[in-house]
Amino acid sequence: MLVRKLEDIETQDVIAYGSTKTKIQWLISKEQGAPHFAMRLFTLEPGAVIGTHAHPEEHEIFVLKGEMGLIAGNGEKTHVKATNAIYVPPFEKHGYRNDGNEQVQFICVIPLLEK
């Protein structure tokens, strides 16, 4: 078993898709030996945006903290908050917008698809 402390895990800026004020930490992935999927932690400051995008990887998300808007391909916004679980199917457009006053954190798991 491998135990990782959050404070020991590198924090990276998310810049793809015109994203702002957003950090990612890869909690468990290939580097730790994971064969099938990777668990990441996202931190969105107030005003943060992750631009709408799509990819073959589905998402399984659990919101730890705060509230935010989940943006669909047609621009429609769904309000989600701490303790909500979210499933985003493969190839479905999605984005995120922290339009609250509080930091948002969520866990997002993606498959490690063979390229």
Added chain:
Amino acid sequence: MLVRKLEDIETQDVIAYGSTKTKIQWLISKEQGAPHFAMRLFTLEPGAVIGTHAHPEEHEIFVLKGEMGLIAGNGEKTHVKATNAIYVPPFEKHGYRNDGNEQVQFICVIPLLEK
């Protein structure tokens, strides 16, 4: 996208492996269309035990709340707490023991292996 509220998700007792005082909620799984892995939430009351066991599925775990002992195959106990991420490789023995005074919650993701 599918958003699920925790309070709308069925809570089941965990009874396998001699487990006690432990509940599971399947947040996202095959029923929601997930193709590769399932996200579950475990809630362990003080004194809760999940007996040591092993299986082909690896675990990726994130502790949301509380502190507990993680039990290895040799009986060795590792103390883990909220914000720790844990990787349990396939076939490695593991168990859990909430020997604190506080409720423990953790997210645990497993692959949906073909049987």
